[in-house]
Amino acid sequence: MFLHSFHVSPKTVDRLIWVLAGLVLVGLISFGAYYYRDRYYRRGPSLVDVETAHLEALIRQNPADALLRVEVAKRYLARDMLDAAIQQANEALKINPSMEEAYLVLGDAYRLQGDLDAALAQYQKVVTLNEDNEFAAINPNLETAYYEIGEIHLGRGELEQARDAFLAALKIERTDADALLGLGITYQRLGEHEKALDTFHRAVRLVPKFPEVYEAMRASYEALQEPAGVRYTEGMLYYAQGMPEKALPVLEEGIRMNPDFIELYFGLGLVHEALGNTEAAIEALNRYLEVHPDDVAAQFAIHRLTGVPPTATVPGQRGAK
Numbered sequence: 001m002f003l004h005s006f007h008v009s010p011k012t013v014d015r016l017i018w019v020l021a022g023l024v025l026v027g028l029i030s031f032g033a034y035y036y037r038d039r040y041y042r043r044g045p046s047l048v049d050v051e052t053a054h055l056e057a058l059i060r061q062n063p064a065d066a067l068l069r070v071e072v073a074k075r076y077l078a079r080d081m082l083d084a085a086i087q088q089a090n091e092a093l094k095i096n097p098s099m100e101e102a103y104l105v106l107g108d109a110y111r112l113q114g115d116l117d118a119a120l121a122q123y124q125k126v127v128t129l130n131e132d133n134e135f136a137a138i139n140p141n142l143e144t145a146y147y148e149i150g151e152i153h154l155g156r157g158e159l160e161q162a163r164d165a166f167l168a169a170l171k172i173e174r175t176d177a178d179a180l181l182g183l184g185i186t187y188q189r190l191g192e193h194e195k196a197l198d199t200f201h202r203a204v205r206l207v208p209k210f211p212e213v214y215e216a217m218r219a220s221y222e223a224l225q226e227p228a229g230v231r232y233t234e235g236m237l238y239y240a241q242g243m244p245e246k247a248l249p250v251l252e253e254g255i256r257m258n259p260d261f262i263e264l265y266f267g268l269g270l271v272h273e274a275l276g277n278t279e280a281a282i283e284a285l286n287r288y289l290e291v292h293p294d295d296v297a298a299q300f301a302i303h304r305l306t307g308v309p310p311t312a313t314v315p316g317q318r319g320a321k
């Protein structure tokens with residue numbers, strides 16, 4: 001038996017190399033397409049979908065459960081399925097006409113649809129339901145209704161109505177930083193800049209990193225021609241945006257402009273704390289506490305830095321919405 005030599009020309013070898021390279025490339029592309037499809041298109045339903053489907057199944061089993069219908073309506077609202085949210089909220093109200101959360105869902109849905117008159121009517125129904133409620137002063141649903149009423153009136157330029165609604169919300173929950181922002185802007189547009197600034201400062205004591213408040217605050221300091229106040233808001237806006245290194249020189253410039261502008265020292269303390277400058281932070285905060293010894297936010301900042309317990313009691317805080 002004889003073995004014959006097998007000769008392959010260089011041209012044929014080149015062709016085979018290109019064919020193999022092409023097959024590898026096609027394989028890589030196919031794998032990439034499969035991975036992408038598997039990663040992004042073959043996922044199961046989202047957690048919200050699963051939760052909503054579960055609640056819908058419960059409703060089919062318990063169609064007279066108004067609370068379940070409101071919960072499903074909230075899930076629809078979160079997914080911008082506004083008509084479905086409205087339908088479920090109305091079904092809940094057929095079962096229980098006094099269900100405040102159903103009116104809040106309807107108000108939110110109509111507001112998102114742009115029907116502000118209908119939204120106001122729904123929020124107002126929560127107010128009406130609480131006219132003879134002995135626990136109205138601690139009702140979070142009523143506080144939410146007043147806040148939303150204030151936002152709508154503020155957006156329409158109906159400033160007196162907005163002011164009254166925000167004040168009513170804050171009477172129930174005085175640590176609602178969003179309501180404080182709305183009230184401050186309302187005072188500002190009424191030309192009452194001192195009241196606006198007092199309200200804004202209350203808001204940032206609750207939520208120190210609240211950029212919208214500092215932006216609004218700046219306009220009032222500009223209106224009052226207080227350059228150190230403008231520097232304070234500029235520096236604190238950097239701080240709220242996570243840039244304490246940019247905030248520091250701006251606040252220091254404000255102190256050079258007006259060493260008696262006490263808010264600058266509170267801001268400086270927070271900025272030094274963020275930068276890890278513990279001693280400088282304590283010094284600035286103590287300077288602020290010389291003028292405002294009962295300021296709970298400053299006391300807690302000192303507590304964070306030194307471990308010394310604050311001397312006052314801080315109320316419960318509610319963050320920005």
